Amino acid sequence: MFWNLSSSYSEARGFRVNARRIMSRQHHPVDDLVVSSNFIRAVRESGYLSLSTALAELVDNSLQAEATNIAISIGWSTDALPEIVVEDNGVGMSKDELETCLRFGGSSRFDARQSFGRFGMGLPAASLSQARRVEVTTWRDGAAEQWVALDVDAIAAGSSPNLTARRGSSTSISTSGCRVRWMQCDRIEYRRLAWLERSLHRALGRIYRRFLTSGIAMTINGSQVEPVDPMLLSTKVERATARLEFQPLEIELETSTGETSAVTVRFAMLPVNRWHGLDNATKRRIGIVGQGGVSILRAGREIASGWHLMGAKRKENYDDWWRCEIEFEPVLDEHFGITINKQGVRPSAALREAVEPELESIARLLNARVRQAFEEVKFQTAAETSCRIAAAADRDLPVITSGRRGGALTYRIGSEPMPVESMFRSTLTQRMLDLTLNVDHPAFAALYRPLQSIESEAAMELRTSLELFLLSFARSAAQMEKSGQHFDDLLRIWSSNYGRMLRKS
Known part of the structure; x- marks a missing residue:
């Protein structure tokens, strides 16, 4: 029996070619799966x-x-x-x-x-x-x-x-x-x-x-390329930067392997009192306007920003003035729903349950703090007129000496919660008379807050007159203190009596 050598060669060659194709498909089976x-x-x-x-x-x-x-x-x-x-x-x-x-x-x-x-x-x-x-x-x-x-x-x-x-x-x-x-x-x-x-x-x-x-x-x-920090902790404008609020939160979650890994959450508050007066172009340039909310980092690299994991709290304009940063490691990818292009997150139910209640609570607290900060700014802006008038008049008043220093005083009006018996507190430090109104005293709600909410010219004049009345009262108290007369008892009794009368009105 004789073999057909030419036929055997062709068959063998064809076998090797087919084998290579099969091996190629086994090694890189791309064409088997897609067109x-x-x-x-x-x-x-x-x-x-x-x-x-x-x-x-x-x-x-x-x-x-x-x-x-x-x-x-x-x-x-x-x-x-x-x-x-x-x-x-x-x-x-x-x-x-x-x-x-x-x-x-x-x-x-x-x-x-x-x-x-x-x-x-x-x-x-x-x-x-x-x-x-x-x-x-x-x-x-x-x-x-x-x-x-x-x-x-x-x-x-x-x-x-x-x-x-x-x-x-x-x-x-x-x-x-x-x-x-x-x-x-x-x-x-x-x-x-x-x-x-x-x-x-x-x-x-x-x-x-x-x-x-x-x-x-x-x-x-x-x-x-310079780093851009949405928390604004390193952005210095008007000699001020944002500051961290609270200690960082560490929330442990179970990984897909049964171990645990931490989600770290940080919050920052922007300096409303220093930055509120910036023009809109500057606010946009440094990232105040439209940049609030949450930045999410995976292995130190940002993968999402916006309004995430805040529960039922909706974003408001005031929320531009505080920031949140959430950081996690890739072992928690399943909880954050990371996709192949690493754009955005899809939080799991377990992640929401673990972090949303606390983050929502903090978000509402920071929103309230921002509102209060803007109220204080509004308060300070309106009080500047009275302080300026009082400082101009101080040159014609008896000099109150402080140590070796003399001359006219400067004035400042602020507000904060205090014991209800006192309508205000005044201090004289380095030629500045600081008058702090008690927001918890009935006089603040009866007199000051209504005037603050009315923007008519008549209301502004009445408010200025009230502030000058209080500043002159505080200056008289400081003058008596410097001359050895005690004024605290009179102020306390007067504040108490006035408060009781207002409650009855």
């Missing part, structure tokens, strides 16, 4: 809200690769679509990692909970949401670059994706790193480069504020 030409176009609609949120996926990868310097370059010409390059000095990628990085789900850290990435979707999905072609180049140990590319138009036309690493033509300045190049960026809505740069500075500065503060360098077309 590439349709999928590549559909993935462009993956839901990234803006260019900054898409770029954040690339910055996440750089930070996970231990980069300390991230440079974003935007090329913009009138006759071509924009091109964006993100380059870092991280650890770079191996050949296998490079050939996997543009595959959807092709992550060496799939479902890892140590840092930003988790699903292996960020780089390809974010890139194609903004650009029609993406190239990824990497290098290590000073060796020549290697690169891979993904082209929307080529794949949509029927070409098979070719993600085999190819040798680059140059070496890079840093020992290792990575460069992602977005070409034909057809989803950018800004018409001017300067507007785009300004928007990216603001957005990325806020998203990565913790990392920028800790020393990570990020530039956009050579300009340093």
